[in-house]
Amino acid sequence: MIELENVSKTYGGHAALSNVSLKVERGDMAFITGPSGAGKTTLFKLLYLAEKPDEGTITIAGCNAADLKSSSIPLVRRNIGVVFQDFKLLNNKTVYDNIALTLRIRGFMEREIKERVHSVLKMVNLRHKVDNYPLTLSGGEQQRITIARSIVGEPTVMLADEPTGNLDEENEKEIMRIFKQINTKGTTILIATHNRALYKNTARKVFFLEGGILKGEEE
Amino acid sequence: MIELENVSKTYGGHAALSNVSLKVERGDMAFITGPSGAGKTTLFKLLYLAEKPDEGTITIAGCNAADLKSSSIPLVRRNIGVVFQDFKLLNNKTVYDNIALTLRIRGFMEREIKERVHSVLKMVNLRHKVDNYPLTLSGGEQQRITIARSIVGEPTVMLADEPTGNLDEENEKEIMRIFKQINTKGTTILIATHNRALYKNTARKVFFLEGGILKGEEE
Amino acid sequence: MFSLRLALQSVIKEKWMSLLSMLSIGVMLFILVSVAVIVYNVEKLTARLPERLTVMVILKDGVTSEENKAVLAAIKAEPTVKVVTFVSKEKALDELRRSLKKDDFILKGFADNPLFDSFDVKIKSEGVRVDDVKRLIQKIKSMKAVDDVEYGEALMDSVYALKSGLRALGLSIGIVFVCSVTFICYTTVKILFYRHKEEIEVYKLLGATRWFVRAPFFIEGSIIGILGGVMGSGMLMGFYYYFLRKLVADIPMFTFMSIPVQFMYLLPAVGMLLGLGGSVLALGRLKY
Amino acid sequence: MFSLRLALQSVIKEKWMSLLSMLSIGVMLFILVSVAVIVYNVEKLTARLPERLTVMVILKDGVTSEENKAVLAAIKAEPTVKVVTFVSKEKALDELRRSLKKDDFILKGFADNPLFDSFDVKIKSEGVRVDDVKRLIQKIKSMKAVDDVEYGEALMDSVYALKSGLRALGLSIGIVFVCSVTFICYTTVKILFYRHKEEIEVYKLLGATRWFVRAPFFIEGSIIGILGGVMGSGMLMGFYYYFLRKLVADIPMFTFMSIPVQFMYLLPAVGMLLGLGGSVLALGRLKY
Numbered sequence A, B: 001m002i003e004l005e006n007v008s009k010t011y012g013g014h015a016a017l018s019n020v021s022l023k024v025e026r027g028d029m030a031f032i033t034g035p036s037g038a039g040k041t042t043l044f045k046l047l048y049l050a051e052k053p054d055e056g057t058i059t060i061a062g063c064n065a066a067d068l069k070s071s072s073i074p075l076v077r078r079n080i081g082v083v084f085q086d087f088k089l090l091n092n093k094t095v096y097d098n099i100a101l102t103l104r105i106r107g108f109m110e111r112e113i114k115e116r117v118h119s120v121l122k123m124v125n126l127r128h129k130v131d132n133y134p135l136t137l138s139g140g141e142q143q144r145i146t147i148a149r150s151i152v153g154e155p156t157v158m159l160a161d162e163p164t165g166n167l168d169e170e171n172e173k174e175i176m177r178i179f180k181q182i183n184t185k186g187t188t189i190l191i192a193t194h195n196r197a198l199y200k201n202t203a204r205k206v207f208f209l210e211g212g213i214l215k216g217e218e219e
Numbered sequence C, D: 001m002f003s004l005r006l007a008l009q010s011v012i013k014e015k016w017m018s019l020l021s022m023l024s025i026g027v028m029l030f031i032l033v034s035v036a037v038i039v040y041n042v043e044k045l046t047a048r049l050p051e052r053l054t055v056m057v058i059l060k061d062g063v064t065s066e067e068n069k070a071v072l073a074a075i076k077a078e079p080t081v082k083v084v085t086f087v088s089k090e091k092a093l094d095e096l097r098r099s100l101k102k103d104d105f106i107l108k109g110f111a112d113n114p115l116f117d118s119f120d121v122k123i124k125s126e127g128v129r130v131d132d133v134k135r136l137i138q139k140i141k142s143m144k145a146v147d148d149v150e151y152g153e154a155l156m157d158s159v160y161a162l163k164s165g166l167r168a169l170g171l172s173i174g175i176v177f178v179c180s181v182t183f184i185c186y187t188t189v190k191i192l193f194y195r196h197k198e199e200i201e202v203y204k205l206l207g208a209t210r211w212f213v214r215a216p217f218f219i220e221g222s223i224i225g226i227l228g229g230v231m232g233s234g235m236l237m238g239f240y241y242y243f244l245r246k247l248v249a250d251i252p253m254f255t256f257m258s259i260p261v262q263f264m265y266l267l268p269a270v271g272m273l274l275g276l277g278g279s280v281l282a283l284g285r286l287k288y
């Protein structure tokens, strides 16, 4: 599902990633970890096609990133759900409109949008907040909305960069529970974090990155 | 140094802070903690005068926030150093210029600026990065630059909102070490965090906030 | 459509800015068209100038009818000449009398006809340049039987100078104004773009196509351009009805002024194009 | 100064945008001044119109010298009249002869003087309105010994209509252009503001005064306004030297046209004010 082969990325002479190869199978839930500046966010930018690698090949959601015309980037992104530490919700839109946006962009009919939005809100347990504005919600709630937004389009892959970086332990647990649930339904998930607590007790694949170099992996 | 009396703040009907009273003495290092949405960031906004409280009085760095003309807000802010989770460094300026900005705003002479910038860079152990641009530094290094920027103006109070939220454990420890060092030199410090590790092993004052209500404090 | 709705919402939300940019565009287009109208009218007025110009060839007193015929033939042979008519001094007197109307008593006292025999030479309407006319006149003047040649030299020269000056002026004003209008659309759309920067970031992450992101801005720029053009047309009509018509009524000299109606329909179209152009520039390549 | 340096850096960095906005401002100020010049010239031209207007009072044939004197006295008594001169028909013929110059042979044939006795009435130069003149003429016309009164009624009316029309047009164009120029400065500075939004956020956190944050933008807006004004002045000078002077040389009718030099100095100042105004609007209240 996600495969990197000898990928390198340099920013103005400074190597953010050097010769990284890794593979995440369909249906897996994997973690990338490493100290700050290790290159986790850079790796994610390559994966959701916001940047191009200097070298190496990237395969995600069945597409080879190198062969991609820039006009088909949006179409690939529709198969990738993204979640960030800082939520990136639109504060002038209600929760409903924030989630519906994913589907409106794809040209869905209002009726189907309504159905789908309500079903994902149920999944993250926030059906009662459908008409709230993001800023009236707690950080944990906002992150759950972000997750709802990213799964409403039924992506095959989910990328989460420090999804619990802004959250306390309780919310952290709740978010991880939701991720596991989504993963059980068949979505491949890759989570970047420097928080050991997130992957400590799971028997999942963990990649260790440091200074742009893949130092090891662990099942 | 910092004193809140019965402070309330409401955002569109939703109370972010209700009737909060707390006091941090000169030279103290205190923590505010609580789950996400507790109102920590809101409290900080009130303290660095970005928002006005709906009710109650706030005293910081010897000024009563209520009596303040808006034109003297900048002058009070020069006595307050702020540090955020997302650094807020200017990426198109070198480390030197980022730190010097604090002093340029105050109209210092270039010679004194140079002296002071080098002395704070020494304090955070980043003298060799003086000509780097922020993006070429790791997150921990960037946060140390932010701290350097906030102390170069010799503030009497420092406010840090989740200063280690983006950082791994190693960097976290390093940042806390620097805070303690600054505190030893006499600067009052208030740190907001939901990371227990930050205050667990210190015999400092900790305020517990939840849903905008002060639930308790601990020495 | 979703894009159209977004664009309309944005125009309405930022109504002051939109209105001001429309107004600016409108007034610039109006001035642009005014200059075009002036150029157009001067062109129209002067296009047939050589044709209108009648060159009067005054013959010497006591010219024989043979000499007369020779001059006539020579003039007729010129390629620039359309018609040559002989005007005897009796006919000239008749005409003068008719043009004086009731004041013709002035002429009553004359014992003798004080006028001369002459030729009225009419110049061809097409393909004749001012220089050709001058050359012709020089030639006629040099004929032996000819006393003098009268024609509106000063007038013709100055009208042609005015014409070329106006053309240059019109062209430079045109270029500058097209740039300015595009620039105003550019800045307006750019500001809207910055206001929605966060939103656009999110759109891109969620897989919006480039077209989906840009369409509202293009539509918006076009709307502003069109409405600016409509305002310009409105001003033009206002100017026409409240100013020019009055002026023409008062000073018949300006009767020739006319505003081609096509401009009214053209302005919104031009506005739209420039608005669209400005939006395209404002959004640039739009990285993913 | 730090602010000035920042402003200059920004103008240079965004040179295309700055240049385009200067150009737009320049051309708008140029048009504005052109309109002002036209209005000014027409005002100047018509200010002394009643004074220049000579009313010719034609007396009936065979009027006695007593009646003559009575009319003279009556006209002289009018408050709007400056001078009245009696022109006998002999004098009139002399004048006609002189004005015909070498063509005066036309008059030779006359046995009798065909002209009339008349009064030349000159109107006062100050405080006389067109209506007053009309009333005066009506009054003179009704006198028994007076045959007819001749004066440039049509001309005067149309010039006055033109004048008031031009004034209204000039005023409305003036208002719209002032808005537009301010708006262009507004949008330009606003875009610069958005480009530096992050920076401004940081400045505020570090305790920069409002003045410190805004000064570079104010300076920038002013620079753009000033340079726009300079461009406008340049265009005005170019227009004057390459177009108007030629025009005047060719068509002496336009000799009256003059461009007050003060405009050249005024434009940059006006540009600066509008630029500053635009910047102030663009930055708004600037919350802390």
Ligand SMILES: Nc1ncnc2c1ncn2[C@@H]1O[C@H](COP(=O)(O)OP(=O)(O)OP(=O)(O)O)[C@@H](O)[C@H]1O
Pocket (backbone or CB within 6 Å): A011, A012, A014, A015, A016, A034, A035, A036, A037, A038, A039, A040, A041, A042, A043, A194, B134, B135, B136, B137, B138, B139, B140, B166, B167
């Ligand atoms: N736009 C950029 N320009 C220059 N250098 C960059 C840029 N983005 C990232 N870098 C550099 O690339 C390296 C990797 O950065 P990245 O953000 O991927 O780290 P990370 O693992 O996400 O760290 P963190 O845990 O702090 O989020 C860093 O050294 C950083 O300085």
Ligand SMILES: Nc1ncnc2c1ncn2[C@@H]1O[C@H](COP(=O)(O)OP(=O)(O)OP(=O)(O)O)[C@@H](O)[C@H]1O
Pocket (backbone or CB within 6 Å): A134, A135, A136, A137, A138, A139, A140, A166, A167, B011, B012, B014, B015, B016, B034, B035, B036, B037, B038, B039, B040, B041, B042, B043, B194
């Ligand atoms: N601009 C705003 N408009 C409306 N509500 C707001 C705004 N800012 C904050 N809030 C609300 O105020 C409450 C407190 O928010 P605040 O950001 O202070 O929490 P916090 O303790 O900093 O949480 P976190 O740990 O997630 O940073 C939240 O419920 C939030 O919804």
Ligand SMILES: [Mg+2]
Pocket (backbone or CB within 6 Å): A040, A041, A042, A161
């Ligand atoms: Mg990162």
Ligand SMILES: [Mg+2]
Pocket (backbone or CB within 6 Å): B040, B041, B042, B161
């Ligand atoms: Mg917070």
